[in-house]
Amino acid sequence: MLTPSSKSALERFFRRLALRSNLSAQEQAVLVELPGRMIQTKRGQELVIPGKIVNHATLVVDGVVGRYDQMADGQRQITALHIPGDMADLHSVPMPRPAWGVEALSTGAVLSVPHTELRRLVDVYPAIGVAFWRDTVVDASLLAKGAANLGRADASTRLAHLLCEMGCRFEAIGLGSTSRFQLPLTQSHLADALGLTTVHVNRTLGLLKQRCGLMFVDGEVVIEDWEALAAIASFDPSYLLL
């Protein structure tokens, strides 16, 4: 696969911000001209170590990136999944010592953007600062919905909800559709995102395959009966704040 240029990656980031914030042509221009270092990723590659100060933010260019929290016994909980155009840890701009980690969950690429440059933009263009803040709020909305599902939904609801969410997010950025998209995760990743074991994820996938024609093969998701999946998930997309 051809690696997208740094600029086209930043254009995707801009389009994500523009989904919820009005930014001027000038602001667009400075955003897409941000400098950054392109990094090819492999599955399992650590991008941010929990508790370590970072001086750059991680823009997903290609593939899927996860934010995770690590328990004392080594178990992981993936708290956020990031797809192309997402800045996985914009949080680190105002708070450079995150308690969580960031890891590549598939092969792909990320653009490492220096905090100094991002802070400069925030200083010069207040609207960009508000757009970044707003992006953090959207992230919090997704975190809260994920927490609610972890606390109160059973395995098939949780899995169905995650698939509905990812479908909507991929469609929103123009990659695939709600019922067909690339999600290069292993069942073990799904387990870590859903607070389940891989065994149970495997069985729950089988269940959803029966109930709504779900196929999850080689990182491609195809959903034959999206309505049925959304019903199982009780999916209401308003929390995506689109």
Next chain:
Amino acid sequence: MLTPSSKSALERFFRRLALRSNLSAQEQAVLVELPGRMIQTKRGQELVIPGKIVNHATLVVDGVVGRYDQMADGQRQITALHIPGDMADLHSVPMPRPAWGVEALSTGAVLSVPHTELRRLVDVYPAIGVAFWRDTVVDASLLAKGAANLGRADASTRLAHLLCEMGCRFEAIGLGSTSRFQLPLTQSHLADALGLTTVHVNRTLGLLKQRCGLMFVDGEVVIEDWEALAAIASFDPSYLLL
């Protein structure tokens, strides 16, 4: 109980922001002079309805306030607990239609601060904008930790962790200590925060009472053996970003 003045409530909010952001005397002055409407709360009182546009933010003055997500079947998951000095939904300033709700979990008071005033401060004082953003990042860090516990920790770990967290937060704002503080929640609230049933919360409280001399009576928490509690919780306060 005497209701604190609007100004002393805003001073507590300022001190919270000042824990993580450097703000000038000028910025402090305009923050504590924010206008707002003081509201006495009763347990169960709705402050923000999910999905409804709001034009004010909710500063906790006294008592405990919860952010929650409601499932299709009516079950609730409390995603955040807010104590005096917390702005429960600063998020609504850049995103005025939250997907979540806000509810008073005890008698107390909140100050309702108009978005227009908060936005004006953000426009005029960029450092205040960054401080608000940073506050949202801290909120996201707590959300992520909560999600990780919901996904990967058992009942006693989750309950112990919540108590450790609240103790640290109360101590940080000068209300009580880590091992003794007022937490006027019912066991049913704890259940909604921990993703458990009230029955199981009750039994888990009994367990922690045995194992670390925990007392939770009439909304007062007393912990005899804090080290033991923290050990059960695998508590590491770094995610509080203090």
Next chain:
DNA sequence: CGTTCGATTGATGTTCTTCAATATGCGTGG
């Protein structure tokens, strides 16, 4: 004095975990 809210306890059920084994594809080195 009845009602409501909250706490508590017991008995039973179920979802999910744990442990274990096997299958399959893929890259890599011999």
Next chain:
DNA sequence: CCACGCATATTGAAGAACATCAATCGAACG
């Protein structure tokens, strides 16, 4: 080219943590 290790997926059986259902009890309150 084949052998081997490694990652991923799959399936079965047994066990544990938590939910559900149901009942009681005390305190606060109108």
